[in-house]
Amino acid sequence: VDRWFGPAGTDTTFAALLARHDREVAAWFELALDSLREGAMPAEVCLDQLPARVTADGRTLEIRYTLLADVAPARLLLVVSDETEHVERERIEREQREAVVLFQRITADRAGFEDFLDEAERLVDDLARPREPVVERRALHTLKGTCASYGLEGFAGRCHRLERELDEGAGRLGERQRAALVM
Numbered sequence: 166v167d168r169w170f171g172p173a174g175t176d177t178t179f180a181a182l183l184a185r186h187d188r189e190v191a192a193w194f195e196l197a198l199d200s201l202r203e204g205a206m207p208a209e210v211c212l213d214q215l216p217a218r219v220t221a222d223g224r225t226l227e228i229r230y231t232l233l234a235d236v237a238p239a240r241l242l243l244v245v246s247d248e249t250e251h252v253e254r255e256r257i258e259r260e261q262r263e264a265v266v267l268f269q270r271i272t273a274d275r276a277g278f279e280d281f282l283d284e285a286e287r288l289v290d291d292l293a294r295p296r297e298p299v300v301e302r303r304a305l306h307t308l309k310g311t312c313a314s315y316g317l318e319g320f321a322g323r324c325h326r327l328e329r330e331l332d333e334g335a336g337r338l339g340e341r342q343r344a345a346l347v348m
Contacts, residue, residue, distance in 0.1 A: 169221055169245065179243060186221040201232075201241070208232050218248070225252040259319050266316030281315055292346050298336045302328070305338075308346075 166173050170182040180198070184191035193216050201211035212230050219226050224247055231242040271278045288308040292301060309324035327342050 166245075169224060169226060169247070183216075183219055187219050190216045190219045198241075208234070224249045256319070263317055263319060270315060278315075281311065285311055289346055292338065293343055295337070298331075301338050302331060305331070 166182065171185055173182055180191045180195045183194055193214075197211055197214040197216075200206055200214065201208060212232060215228070215230050217228055219228065227246045227248045229244045229246075231244070233240040233242055267278075270281075285308060288304050288311070291304045292308070295301075296304070305324055305328055309321050309328065312324065313321035323345060327338065327345065330342065331338070
């Protein structure tokens with residue numbers, strides 16, 4: 166715990182440890198845990214809503230939960246695993262697949278691929294500057310679809326995550342989100 170989340174005192178909650186690295190994940194954890202305690206929903210539903218991953222100091226940590234209902238009062242067992250190497254290996258494999266798909270596309274239709282690049286560049290340029298929320302959403306959605314059609318799973322996934330953030334947040338792209346598109 167100390168190595169992955171930082172020093173923890175005996176009164177430090179897991180939510181507090183999560184908040185050191187990602188306040189949103191910590192808030193989601195507390196919300197789902199409260200639902201579990203209240204018993205308003207089936208325990209399995211509450212467990213599925215608990216966050217499964219958090220990034221802490223560059224490490225990707227996976228969290229699995231088991232409800233120990235056979236003890237009184239019921240307890241929640243958390244198993245945290247460092248999945249950093251696994252996630253990195255998946256990223257490298259995805260990039261290799263994408264490179265093969267791109268080379269196949271270039272070979273099959275160079276002019277079409279150049280059109281794709283021009284369109285994607287235009288969309289990224291449009292998203293680099295603040296626009297009306299509906300215009301940003303449309304451009305982001307188009308960019309996601311265009312990249313997905315060319316087999317760029319990683320970039321399409323990044324666009325999808327940004328779309329989800331827009332749905333859950335203020336509805337406008339922030340500077341961090343714009344930077345994620347330009348990377």
